[in-house]
Amino acid sequence: MSALPPAGGGLPRTVLRLHRAALLTWTVFVVGVSGWLAWLTKVTAYDPGSKGPSCYDVCVDGFSYPVQLSWAGDLIDYGFVGVAAFAGGALIGRELESGTARLAWTQGVTPVRWLAAKLALPALAVTVGGTVLSLVFRWAFAAHPDLSWENWTWAIAFTARGPLLVAYALCALAVGTLTALWLGRALAALGTAAGAMWLFSAVLTYYRPYLWPALTRTGPHAFDLPDGTWLVSEGSNSHGRFATYHPASHYWPLHLTETAIVLTVAVLATLLSFRLLKHRTESPA
Known part of the structure; x- marks a missing residue:
């Protein structure tokens, strides 16, 4: 195992090196889905058969514009589950379980600095990537309203067309971190964090109109x-x-209210993570 160096500039660099595979995967995901949406909007939508059959249950054409738009929206909207799993399993849980974190704390890196560095770079990555996906999906969704089967009330479009998408990703990062610090086991934290975020999203989706x-x-x-x-x-x-x-004019009030709720949970989970880490590291071994 390798410890994190105490130097201020070395800590973020080491975090980046340790998780470069995850960053590369996230970059490929953002670029790939954005490219897919661009292709749908500029190429598939102009195909004579892009609308697909009019029935939904039996004869849906999997290559039609509305079906592929729905698939792309699903990938974007539920990407936060993967973020939660990564935070709980690889970002925090694995280092706690292997002892790498404690080794770092004995070499000049305080637990608070360690956790702050662990969260800062992934938070930046999911914010930038989520913003790109949100803007691209918003553009694609508005480009051909006559071909889409859905409107703004569609759960996927409701989330993916604004800052709520980024809020869910940041919340997933915070919840995954808290779960890992609480359980201390990578696999258990991975599953628990992903399940907790899915359940949280399902509850808010159910109560969204209220x-x-x-x-x-x-x-x-x-x-x-x-x-x-x-x-x-x-x-x-x-x-x-x-x-x-x-009415359609209520989209932004509903969207921003849910965004505020999700960000509040993200902040609380982050504060609890630092408090739990401080309690664990200050307690007698």
Whole structure:
């Protein structure tokens, strides 16, 4: 095992060297998915059969524009699960389990500096990469609305078209780190962190329409809502029909509210990680 050098400039450089394979993988992922989206937007979308069959369950064409756009969106949207697994398993958990971290702490690198260096470079990488993916997906999603089956209420598009995507990646990094420090085992931290982030995302997705006040429309008879609205609930009462919904203008309030929640969890997980590390390293062996 190799310890981290005490020199200020050597610590980030060593972290980069230790995890260059992960950084390369992340770079390939960002470039590859961005290139795929560019190809879909500039080439596939202009193919006469790009829209694909009109039915969904039986005859979906896997090479059509909307299907491939959905696949690319899935990769972007759930990339944070991989970030959580990396943070819990390789970034923190492996070094705690192997003893490399404790060796570094005995050679002039304080635990706080060690953890700060471990988090800084991956945080920068996921912020830059997530921003690129978000901008590219936003461009691709808006380029051919007539070919897409979805609108802004689609869970993938809701997340991937703004800062919420980066917020989830940073939260995954923080949660993976906290899980690794808590469990101290790479494999256990990997699975727990990935599962925790998936569950956290699922819960927020379920409660997403309630993060901002919805509008309510009533009438004595049945009525149609404008295109692009997100219907939350509808029914009838003694006054006639009613519908609770979000217009398209509510996208940013909903998106930014969820972003604030996710970033708050990321900050809390980071603070807890440093507090847990301090407690563990200051406690008698």
